[in-house]
Amino acid sequence: MRALDPATTLDLCDRGMSKSPLERALLVIEAAGADPNGRDEAGSPADWPLGAVNKALLEQRGSIFGGQLELLANCPGCGSICQSEIDCWQLAAVSGASAEERTLKVGRKRVAFRVPTIGDVMTAARSGRPAGEALAQRLIADNSVMLDERLLSALADGVARADPLSSIEIALRCPECGDQWVEPLHVVDVLWTELKARSDRLVMEVARLASAFGWTERDVLSMSGLRRQRYLDLLPS
Numbered sequence: 001m002r003a004l005d006p007a008t009t010l011d012l013c014d015r016g017m018s019k020s021p022l023e024r025a026l027l028v029i030e031a032a033g034a035d036p037n038g039r040d041e042a043g044s045p046a047d048w049p050l051g052a053v054n055k056a057l058l059e060q061r062g063s064i065f066g067g068q069l070e071l072l073a074n075c076p077g078c079g080s081i082c083q084s085e086i087d088c089w090q091l092a093a094v095s096g097a098s099a100e101e102r103t104l105k106v107g108r109k110r111v112a113f114r115v116p117t118i119g120d121v122m123t124a125a126r127s128g129r130p131a132g133e134a135l136a137q138r139l140i141a142d143n144s145v146m147l148d149e150r151l152l153s154a155l156a157d158g159v160a161r162a163d164p165l166s167s168i169e170i171a172l173r174c175p176e177c178g179d180q181w182v183e184p185l186h187v188v189d190v191l192w193t194e195l196k197a198r199s200d201r202l203v204m205e206v207a208r209l210a211s212a213f214g215w216t217e218r219d220v221l222s223m224s225g226l227r228r229q230r231y232l233d234l235l236p237s
Contacts, residue, residue: 077179
């Protein structure tokens with residue numbers, strides 16, 4: 001996995017400004033050169049299981065901003081702001097899923113399915129059909145199987161068991177009223193917010209140093225963060 005240097009971070013945020021969260025996830029993974037199997041080369045991230053995508057994003061978040069991630073959420077019971085913390089590295093260590101076919105039992109039937117990829121989710125969203133049905137149709141091997149509520153529920157459970165990181169939920173408890181609930185963790189949204197904040201800070205640093213010393217963007221971004229800060233400290237606040 002490649003580190004995201006300042007220039008890459010700026011380019012990444014520019015490219016992802018108008019993109020959807022799933023498209024941003026692909027951009028981050030491609031920029032980092034991540035591989036769910038630890039090889040130097042891998043297939044397109046659009047073809048990875050969703051859990052492999054979240055794993056790569058968690059690892060990237062850990063390598064850039066550190067493993068400890070603080071989460072804030074409003075208690076649904078009393079409205080208090082609740083704080084929680086997760087370890088990105090520990091969460092990323094959860095076993096992922098391969099793209100191999102699996103089976104689940106629905107009543108007396110056994111139905112073959114596979115876990116979803118980003119490509120599946122994006123295609124289903126563009127289908128014009130209810131997203132859950134369109135996605136299920138792509139995951140189930142036998143197109144003649146009727147997509148009723150029972151099957152859709154069983155498929156969701158089967159995917160969650162086969163690929164635990166495909167959908168991450170954090171159990172929370174309010175210290176004020178004791179209410180307990182589960183909050184979804186959208187890793188790409190968290191990471192993108194942090195990358196955007198870093199990108200905005202870099203733009204401000206470039207603007208100040210370029211204005212003060214006549215340097216180009218390339219000159220400024222080629223410096224280490226420590227070196228940039230030393231020059232920034234020389235300027236009036």
